[in-house]
Amino acid sequence: MQIYLPIADLPVNVFLVLGMGIAVGYISGMFGIGGGFLMTPLLIFIGISPAVAVATVSSHIAASSFTGAISYWRKRALDVALAMMLLSAGIVGTATGVWLFTELRALDQLDLMIGLSYVTLLTVVGAMMIYESVRAILRTRHGMPADLRRPGSHTWLHGLPFKLRFKRSKIYVSAIPVWAIGFVIGFIGAIMGIGGGFLLVPMLIYFLRVPTATVIGTSMVLTLVTMASATVMHAATNHLVDAVLALILMVGGVIGAQFGARTGQKMRGERLRLLLGLLVFAVGCRFAYELVVRPDDLYSLRYVAGG
């Protein structure tokens, strides 16, 4: 069944898009991530322009992270104060990202920027995740606990001023790294059409020493608000959010996420991280391949104005 997408301006098969939503939703539920880094490339692959894909995926991630945030809220596994602090910076980052997105689009370099950010971010993060999880798996082979205890020692980050206490997470840290992390996540989210959950969770654990109990729920709140505001900002400035496409993706995504979450709970943590690392790394390599190999067509068109 074909349906015409009003903003992307092309007809697509509803079941294909719904299937993509379910598949990405399954993976996002399994790993507790938004899945934007998979959805955006998939949409580009079926012929939707990178700009529309990035803008539309933000609303899709908002939906799936809201579902997640509600379930973590029910379990009280959510640090509202920390989330608010990250958010205030996240929105500034998103606004900066949307602004840069608009500028790069005018310079014909948006597609390149999206490609380059994907390559660097995904290959680096993917490689780090593979390295870390393989080490954890090897440690269990040798009969040691898989997860090393977080070292109690403080890093230089804890020496920074403007210290704040976050009761639910039981941490006492400077506002500066909290702000920086929020800004970075909001910024790359707007540029790349990703929620940044797969980046935010490790950042919160390694830099701020947020305990695992509250980290995913808190990250979901941040993802929710940055992606919802990215949707509004992309719609207001670039007019690129396709509501029909978003609706199909959301419905598929929330269904897939439920089944993914069940599979994810049955798997061991380090195995899950290894799989996610491989997936992230593979998507990064795919983008690298596209940038390095001579394209089939050196020319491309971009719509400037009607009338």
Added chain:
Amino acid sequence: MRRLLTTFAFVIMAFGTEPAGAERLVVSLSNHRVAVTSNFVGEELVLFGTVEPEPAGSPLRPPYDLVVTVSGPPQTLRTRRKERMLGIWVNADAREFVRVPSYLAVLSNRPVNNIASPDTLRRLQIGLDNFLLPQRIGPDLADTVRDDSFRRAFVRLQTQQGLYRESGTAVTFLTPTVFRAAIPMPAAVPTGTYSIEVELFANGGLAARTTSALEVIKTGFEQYVADAARDYGLLYGIATALMALVIGWFASVVFARD
């Protein structure tokens, strides 16, 4: 500069190509309005017509050739060329094609190059090679030679999308004076007003011409969504974000397991 070019083109049309005149064209379109709905996958319009003597009773001069040029609402598009820089492929050079047709179909009963001399075709702007496609070159607007790499790439990309086409078989003469032309409208057809130029040739010279028009409109829900996104961007964005929240909340209610 563009106005100058257009004026120039009109002057040529007015003085250089006035038909010698023993024929008149009567044409009718199967449908003057194409509605793009949610399940629109393209459509084919049919243009019927006859060649009538003018004034009545004067002799006709078959065989005739017929060219139908359909052009969609003007659009400005950038054609970009990738080049290798530091090992990666980057959009290095770009040209802007200003107010060119978003849709352009040149339909005829045999390849246009066999219908009239290259000079006549160029003067009448018949065929994709001869249609005026102004590019912004520095401060000026001008069409380039037909072999220009950006022009060729632009026409090729538009052709791949099904938006530009040249067909030497789309017009059929049912009798020596009655013809039908099939106008293909692809799924990605832009909305707006289309002009149809019908030109009749006899012995390689222009014998008669007439014009018609059609309209492509988005209807119903698609139109509503597209208008809202363009005119009320902020509200549209808020509505989309709220939709995301409602669906997210709904899912958590439906799938709640505790």
